[in-house]
Amino acid sequence: MKRGHRRAAFFFAGIVAVLLLAFFLRSDESASLQSGRSSSDGPRFFAGSNTGSFAMASTREGLRITGVVRDARGPVAGVQVSASRVDADTLSERPCPRTPPGHEYSPQRMRQGDCWFQELELEYARLVDAREGEAPVLAQTVTADDGTFVLEGLSPGALTLWALGDTGAAVQADIPAGRDDVTLTLENGVFLSGTVVDDDTRLPIPGARVTLIHEAGSRFFDALADVRGRFRVGPLPPGRYLRVASAQGCQTQAFREDVWLDADVDVTLALRRRHRLKGVVLTPEGLPVSGVDVHLARSQGPGETSTTRSDGQGRFAFEEVPALPHELWTRTRDETAHGQALGTPPEMVVLRMEPIxxxxxxxxxxxxxxxxxxxxxxxxxxxxxxxxxxxxxxxxxxxxxxxxxxxxxxxxxxxxxxxxxxxxxxxxxxxxxxxxxxLTRTPSLEGQVVDTEGVPLAAVQVTLAMTREAPGRIWEPADVDERTNTSDASGHFTVDSTHEGPGKLTVTARGFLAVKLPVEVPSTGVRVVMNRGASVSGTVMDATGRPLSNVDVRLWNTEPQSGAPHSTPVDSRGAFSLGGLEAGHYVLEARLRTPGIEHTASQPVDLEAGMQATVSVRFEEGRTLQGMTVGGDGQPMSGARVQACLLLEDIPAWQAHAPDCTVTGESGVLSGPDGRFVFKHLTAPAYQLIAWKEGHAFAPSRSQGGTPDNTALLVTMGQGDVRLVLERRPRLRGQVVSDDGTPLPCKVLDRGTWVHALDGTFDLPLPDDGPGRTLVNAKGFFELQRKFVVSPGRDVDLGMLWMTRSRTVRFIVLNEATRVPMAGLDVAIHLSDNAPRPSTIGSLFHFGRLDAQGSAEVEGVPFEAATFSVSMNGGPEQGETDVLVDAAQETVTVLMPETNR
The missing domain is CATH 2.60.40.10 (Immunoglobulins)
Incomplete structure (x- = not known):
């Protein structure tokens, strides 16, 4: 074989080998993901967007890191160790997404949470859905029998090391490539489990994908929901985790909670279905409009704007729109007419144009x-x-x-x-x-804001307060007229006033002491000098002296009625800084929210004018409290939630608000399969424990290991064998049937939420003893209400609930002169005030926009004759007419007189 042919053959064989390797890697990834195997089956990595990065870094060239993985008993074999790196493109380091007007923030990183919340969630969902922002895995291996590991092929720079084992996990940041003898100590890993449900029906969504993102390290961990919509991922290192859920036909949703997870949690992730939203564009005369752009955006909160174009019949459609209220609008190219409407898919929307x-x-x-x-x-x-x-x-x-x-x-x-x-x-x-x-000329105040070096300060808020009465009168809020403006790039400001005379000027800016001074209006050339005042900086550490990056810092002024504290997050090295402080006595407090308890550590700080203080805050190791949740029969109860709260008398006086200690849905430490729960790092002398679980009530009087009151069990130092008893709550049952006795799909109101009963059968827990009531709603039937009395320990069975059939009447509204449907116009339909009322009354009211046929439906109409009033645009001044609907009619035509809209 010639040399050139041999080279070509070797080259072709190499390509085939690479393709086969890529195929098998891809097949293995797909099989793991599609099987729904979570990290509970052992540590796992899904390549996702990391495949290319890892393949390039797997060569033997470059630096390496060596070390050992240990737990409390010694070295651990078979632990998966990997190295990743955050950069400007990873999720934790990206700047805040754009924010709506009035919600501007400094370009902080998304991990610090200094972004507008709704926009942040949308951006998280978008990035994770596209598998962007994930920290690439640069190398990975498995520990040997002696717990040692070697990571090779690393480029220079700081890395984050991950150790994921069957029973524990660890993560350690800022490890330089080339380092030897790294020790990774496994902690008790956390499991994140839960259910993905439909936001409307609350039914589970099998096959939903859940991605958990370690916020600081930007690592992605995936799971698939099973047939019950359940998922479980872990064990993972303690930390803050963003949750992103997606499913076929649903809007991808991000769920973020500012909680440091050091215990297992179980959550419910609700997804909204996507639908097709259709509509039509009409002229002011009701004729189709073709070839105009129609725009769609969420009516509340941030979101992208979508655009489509109407066809020859004026029709348009948007695909996969989440089931939320949206605003639609259009205008002609010559800007002579426009149309706008609200619509929630999958309804049909009519955009009837009006002159601009x-x-x-x-x-x-x-x-x-x-x-x-x-x-x-x-x-x-x-x-x-x-x-x-x-x-x-x-x-x-x-x-x-x-x-x-x-x-x-x-x-x-x-x-x-x-x-x-x-x-x-x-x-x-x-x-x-x-x-x-x-316009009438008014007196004003003009000036400039500078710092102590004479540098102009921009975007400073300047507020002028003037009394409406004589200067000698005590100022009251009703007597004060305030006007506010901000300084421009040169520090200049102008504030207009309602009248001349003495006033008070207040100037505030972040990082500076507020300035208050008397002024005379009108005045020019007012010079305001702002002082940076005192400052406090430092580091927050755990009990071992390791910096903490997962806390919030608050600086409290201990003077009475001093208002809200100064607050700031810490950076990745636990460092913080606060400026613009007045001299005084303060308390610096670090807070760490974990499931079931909020840990705090504090340090007093005395500041003198202009002082730059450096203070460190260190959390105590504290003690551990163990206990068990049991049922009324004394048997262990799993899946109960437990919360520990400070006593009111132990809350420092300088705190403006006491921490909440109430049942809060999915928060709390989760008791395990044996009913066991653990609280670590407790530092207060006493805590109140509360417990809850769906369908059960906490019984402090029957609990052990503390002193009970009406709502909690008081546990002090030295007490043990805590047993929290949860008694089964009475349940409400019933079978809803139609007038012919067949089971009727319906909705039952349960504590403010409509619960779907697809077969008409419901079985719901009752929260309180005493009188109660429930509502049952089924399409085509009158709403049913039942009252009952709840007694302790006794279920309430409502038996067979017979629903009375109603009818839906369709009103078609036409222009009296032209007989053209008045599509796209607002209409109000209600029972006439001048006619007898039927014996059975539903809501019998409709206000909204007529559809493309000029019609609207009124539900809950009895099978009796009734007179309705129909008015356009919601008022009789725009035209109103009465129409008689007989006892069997389902469609009625209404002729509306010409109006001057």
Whole structure:
């Protein structure tokens, strides 16, 4: 064989080998993931986006790290050890996502939580769904029989090492590549388990994917929910974990809780279904509009805007829209008409266009001279998150404001040195414009904010307070007029006032002492010098002296009524810094929220003016409290939640708010299969213990190991053998049937939440003794209400609940003159005030938008004749008519007279 052919053959064989290796690796990953095997079957890694990084780093070139994995008994074999690295692209190091107006934050990292919460959750869900932001695994191995390990092929830099065993786990950051003799000590790993359910029906979602992300290390751990929607991942190292759940046909959702997990937890993750949202665009006359862009965005909170285009019949559709209220809007290209509506999929949405209005006119001063630069802004008047309409007057004082979407306009006119003016304007006849306004000159305060070095300070808040009465009167909130502004890039500010005279100026900025000084209005050239004051910095450590990166720091002023504390998170090395402090006596407190208890450590701090203090806070080792949750029969009860709280008398006086000690859903330490629970690092002399579980009630009087009261068991130092008794609560049962006796799918109201009973049978726990009531709702039937009395230890069986059938009447509303459906217009339908009331009454009321056929449905109508009033746009001034619905009618046509909308 020729040399060139031999090289080609070797090259081709190499390619085949690489492809086969990649295939088997991929097949192994897919099999593990699809089998739903969680980390409870042993440590595991899913390559995900890390496959390429690990393949490149697996060569023998580069640096290495050697070490040993131990637990309390010595070296541990068979532990999976890996190395990862966080960088600018990993989840923990990314800057905050964009935030809506008024919620701006400094570009802190997402791990520090200094981002707007809803936007943060959306960004987490998006990144994890795309498998972005995961710290790449650069090397991994398994410990030998003597617990030793070697990680090879590492590039220079700091790494995070992970040890995941069958019974424990460990994570250690900032290990430099090339280091030898690293010791990783296994801790009791935590298991994260739970159920993924449908947010509407609360039914489990089999096959849902759950990804757990270690927030500091940005490592991803995956699991698949089983046929009951259950998942379990672990053991994992203690830490903060973000949870992201996804499923076919559902919106990916992120769930973040500021809790350091050092114990097992069990949670419920609710996902919203995605649906197709359809609609149609109509002209003001009710004809289809083709070829216009239709936009869609969530009506509440942040989110992306989607756009599609109407077809030849004016129809449009958006795919996979989560079942939440959304805002839809459109406008013609020449901006002469617009349409907007709210819709929740899978309903049909009608966008009926209306003419777009503009305002124009001139703004002058009291001498009738035109004013340039007047800002005219429309309040609460926007479309699909678009900017609020506003405009500035030109040199001739002229403006043209629009496009305006409503005839009722709340207009605000703003100009420095002039009194703000508010106007309520109704566009259209009889006043067609122009809209001219006059502004009155007002006294103002002008000045500059600088620091002690004379450097101008921007974005400083400046507040001017003026009394409305004589200067000698005691100031009361009702007598004070406050105006606020912020300094510009050069530190200059202007604050307008309602009148002349003495006032108080308050200037605040983060990291500086607040400045309060008397002023005279009007004034110019006011110079405000801000002092950085005292500061406190330091480190938070655990009982062994190791820095803690999982705590929040609060600095309390011990003076009475001193207000909220200064607060800050710590960085990855446990360091913190607080500035802009006044001289005084403080207490520096570090807080660590864990399941079932909030640990605190504090240190007094005395600050002198301008002092830069360095303080360290160290948590105590404390003691361990063990106990057991048992049922009323004395048998161990698993899955109960236990919380430990400080006594009110042990809460320091300088704390403004006492920690909450109530039953809070899914919080608390979870008792294990043997009913056992453990609290570690307890430092207070006494704690209150409370316990709860669905369908059970805590019985302190029957519990042991402490002193009971009505709601808790008081446990002091030295007491042991804690047994918390939970008694079974009475249950409410019933069978819902239709009028022919067949089981009826329905919803039952349970403590404010509708529970679906697909076969009409329900069995629900009752929370309180005494009188109670329940509501049953089924489509096509009148709502049923039942009252009952709950006695201790006795279930309540409502027996057979017969539902009375109702009917749904469809009202088709047509224009009386043209007989065209009044699709897309708002309508109110209710029982007429001037007609006899039927004997059986449901809600019998509807307010909303007519559909594409100009119709609306009213549910709960009895099989009796009834008279309804139908009015457009919700008021009789826009036209109202009465219509008689006979005892059997299911469709009725309403002819509405012409109106001046």
């Amino acid at each position: 209005e503009f305002m124009e006119g001139t703004v002058r001063d009291e001498q009738h001279r035109p004013l340039a630069g007047v800002r005219l802004r429309v309040g609460g008047h926007h479309l699909g998150g678009q900017p609020v309409p506003e405009v500035l007057t030109d040199a001739a004082g002229h403006y043209r404001l629009g496009p305006l979407l409503d005839r009722a306009v709340e207009l605000r006119l703003l100009l420095a040195h002039y009194t703000d003016r508010m106007e309520r304007v109704t566009l259209g006849a009889p006043h067609a414009g122009p809209w001219d306004f006059t």
